[in-house]
Amino acid sequence: MTSTERRSQIQSVLSTSQSPISASQLARRFGVSRQTIVGDVSLLRAGGEAIVATIRGYEYQHKAVHEVVLVCRHFPNDSADEMRRIVEAGGVIEDVVVDHPLYGQLKANLQVRDIGDVNLFIAKMKRQNAHLLSELTDGVHMHTIAYDTPAQLRAIQASLREAGYLYEDHE
Incomplete structure (x- = not known):
């Protein structure tokens, strides 16, 4: 899997998840280091994705009322x-x-x-x-x-x- 494909998969996983997912969990899922996931998420954010880091892991930002x-x-x-x-x-x-x-x-x-x-x-x-x-x-x-x-x-x-x-x- 290329890094572009992995970022697309990360985006998909986070957008469908009902709860935050840690960088370590994503690293295990994709067979890469935690730091690689942190970099991937940074690149996704730089590309405009509304991903936030919470105490429990990454998730898409929720819009409050x-x-x-x-x-x-x-x-x-x-x-x-x-x-x-x-x-x-x-x-x-x-x-x-x-x-x-x-x-x-x-x-x-x-x-x-x-x-x-x-x-x-x-x-x-x-x-x-x-x-x-x-x-x-x-x-x-x-x-x-x-x-x-x-x-x-x-x-x-x-x-x-x-x-x-x-x-x-x-x-």
Whole structure:
């Protein structure tokens, strides 16, 4: 199989999958290295494919009914609570963005949909001794949140506000 054929097959597999597929799973399926799959997906993205990397693997980006960008601020040890509040109120945390003084906007796709994703993210962060992007900006960060109804958005905002995580103008 040529690399072009493999990328076409990857595209087909991802477009028909009901759940994310890891680079390792795709590598086993196609008999190549994980890094080859990462490169293939990068080339597919560069070609315009709406493939996102999630905590559970690659998938095609889902279009939400509604999206909002919320500005939050908290300490690193509050991350699990912030994420839990958002997903329990019905939101999907699509990404995190920080405004870095040197690099400008830094963005990471998250696609955190449920408590399982929250737990997986936090466990992976601890296992890898990783740092949050918000640590670069004194805890200030933005999330694009997908939601279905205005009531969900109000619940998300109220929960974040109650915890003191929602960064708002208090003038």
